[in-house]
Amino acid sequence: MxxxxxxxxxxxxxxxxxxxxxxxxxxxxxxxxxxxxxxxxxxxxxxxxxxxxxxxxxxxxxxxxxxAVEREAARAVHLVVGMPANERMDWLVEKATELGAASIQPVAAARSVLRLAGERADKRQARWQAVAVAACEQCGRNRVPVVHAPLSLADWLAALPAAPGDGLGARLLLSLRAGSRPLAQAAGAALAVHVLHGPEGGLTVQEEDAALARGFAPVSLGPRVLRAETASVAALACLAL
Incomplete structure (x- = not known):
């Protein structure tokens, strides 16, 4: 139907x-x-x-x-994504919605190809929200994830509240740095998770350090280097299915 x-x-x-x-x-x-x-x-x-x-x-x-039917994931996964270029962000929003993302925050990082501001940013946000609605119609979700307005990574980190200490939330940074823990292990039993990853080329060392200073823990999806949009899908598959 x-x-x-x-x-x-x-x-x-x-x-x-x-x-x-x-x-x-x-x-x-x-x-x-x-x-x-x-x-x-x-x-x-x-x-x-x-x-x-x-x-x-x-x-x-x-x-x-x-x-009164719900088809939401048991864990709320909030994606914070360095916006990939071209139409890959549309694909990312669609697949993230299907996989159960609770919200999507597009950010512009130092290595971002796509940079948005003003009316152009408003139009892209509206387009991505419409993509999320269409994905919900297709996949059976009854709650539409919010696609937030694009921000610079620095601005988003600066506005972030203090890291939760009640055991109900986790802040995870997809990273290739040594010592990164497996994603599922780091998430543990947290009921809400923010997953941050960079655009094409990843985040700079300085950007990763800034995220760590705001309570993010470095995590890994394995030994291979994934595209930005693939990383979102892999993280969601690991945490929300």
Whole structure:
């Protein structure tokens, strides 16, 4: 059954017009009055619904029963990623969403090829958030991970709160430096994890040192050097599946 994210709050028994993005998707699929679909608004669970009207520019639905189903990972994994160039960030956001990322923070580091600011940054953030929504529709997630506005790595680290000391969180830095522990071992039983890694070319020694000073521990995914987007997928597969 087709699934659609609804950007307005849902309630059983209510008739409503779908938001533009969802309505366009329904129209592309050529659904007709009487066809069933599933809606979710990101607040938890999903709703059965039925198309009641297909207009030229709008789609009306009747919202049915709420199903309190969740498909989130047991551990909240927050990715902090040095933005890869070209369309690789789109791919990273899509796959990270499918694998259960709780949030994604794009950062620009010293070796970053992609650098964003102003209106260009706003447009990319909106695009990446839309990619996350589409991935949720496909994979069955009912909570959409937030794709935060791009920041410089220095600014993001400076705004980071003090490292948690309650055993419920971990800060892990993907690193090739000697003494890095295996990722899963370092994460232990932490219920929330921030995973930081660099762009193409990795982070500089100075950037890694700055992260370590903010409570990050160096960890490894093994002896091979992975692409930036592959590192995110591998870390999530290890921590969230």
């Amino acid at each position: 087709p699934r659609f994210h609804c950007s307005i709050p849902l309630q059983s028994g209510v008739a409503l017009a779908l938001p533009d993005a969802a309505a366009r998707h329904v129209q592309v699929l050529r659904l007709q009055p009487g066809d069933a679909l599933t809606l979710f608004d990101g607040q938890g669970g999903e709703y059965a619904a039925t198309v009641t009207r297909m207009g030229r520019g709008d789609v009306q639905v009747q919202v049915g029963a709420h199903v």
